[in-house]
Amino acid sequence: MTAVLRTENVTRIYRTGAVEVAALRGVTMQLDVGEMVVLLGPSGSGKSTLLNILGALDSPTDGRLFFRETDLTHASDRALTRYRRDHVGFVFQFYNLMPALTARENVALVTEIAANPMPPEEALSRVGLGHRLDHFPAELSGGEQQRVAIARAIAKRPEILLCDEPTGALDSATGITVLEALDQVNRELGTATAIITHNAEIRRIAHRVIHIADGRIAREEVNTTRLKPSEVRW
Numbered sequence: 425m426t427a428v429l430r431t432e433n434v435t436r437i438y439r440t441g442a443v444e445v446a447a448l449r450g451v452t453m454q455l456d457v458g459e460m461v462v463l464l465g466p467s468g469s470g471k472s473t474l475l476n477i478l479g480a481l482d483s484p485t486d487g488r489l490f491f492r493e494t495d496l497t498h499a500s501d502r503a504l505t506r507y508r509r510d511h512v513g514f515v516f517q518f519y520n521l522m523p524a525l526t527a528r529e530n531v532a533l534v535t536e537i538a539a540n541p542m543p544p545e546e547a548l549s550r551v552g553l554g555h556r557l558d559h560f561p562a563e564l565s566g567g568e569q570q571r572v573a574i575a576r577a578i579a580k581r582p583e584i585l586l587c588d589e590p591t592g593a594l595d596s597a598t599g600i601t602v603l604e605a606l607d608q609v610n611r612e613l614g615t616a617t618a619i620i621t622h623n624a625e626i627r628r629i630a631h632r633v634i635h636i637a638d639g640r641i642a643r644e645e646v647n648t649t650r651l652k653p654s655e656v657r658w
């Protein structure tokens with residue numbers, strides 16, 4: 425498989441005054457083209473820190489990060505901004521939508537500055553919201569708002585989608601509609617997707633699961649059989 429994103433022995437130490445916390449302690453992993461990976465681990469195990477480093481929102485204390493063949497470890501701020509803008513979509517636990525803008529307008533904020541975007545209507549249709557284009561966030565359920573956030577993240581056709589607890593604020597039935605949207609995007613657009621969760625059931629929808637514990641990769645497993653999001657229960 426070809427890696428679209430790869431880390432080599434990444435560490436991340438947070439220093440607060442005299443106190444040091446090693447959030448990551450030597451993580452070597454990759455995300456392959458078109459793959460869906462779940463990063464599973466308990467709260468505080470280092471998942472968000474890893475995702476932030478993969479998305480160049482944070483940089484490692486030590487170790488290296490590659491996007492395809494490009495070593496981003498010591499890239500300039502400008503190059504990192506370009507990497508994030510052109511290649512990475514982000515989805516967070518809280519949707520961060522602009523309340524005064526409709527679903528379509530929230531997505532258009534991104535498509536107006538992207539090089540080769542899809543129309544906002546197409547992005548919203550891909551997450552099952554083709555009938556909610558002109559609704560404001562307050563008129564949408566939590567799951568629908570998260571799907572607008574996914575539409576916004578994919579509208580620029582990124583190669584990589586990084587999701588930090590995308591169902592963390594949702595009940596299970598609603599969370600499943602969000603996982604369905606992520607699954608559909610992964611299948612139809614081939615977007616390499618990493619999903620952080622502490623919910624072990626969600627691992628069943630992934631191609632591969634990376635278990636994180638105490639800042640390290642504890643183990644990896646490949647799902648020979650994947651469940652559809654609608655078959656997952658928690």
Ligand code: ADP
Nearest residue numbers: 438440445447466467468469470471472473474
């Ligand atoms: P997870 O996403 O698995 O819950 P995090 O990556 O958020 O874990 O955190 C890993 C460890 O790093 C935790 O011990 C956390 O307290 C610590 N940490 C995270 N962010 C910071 C920060 N900005 N400053 C200091 N410590 C942090």
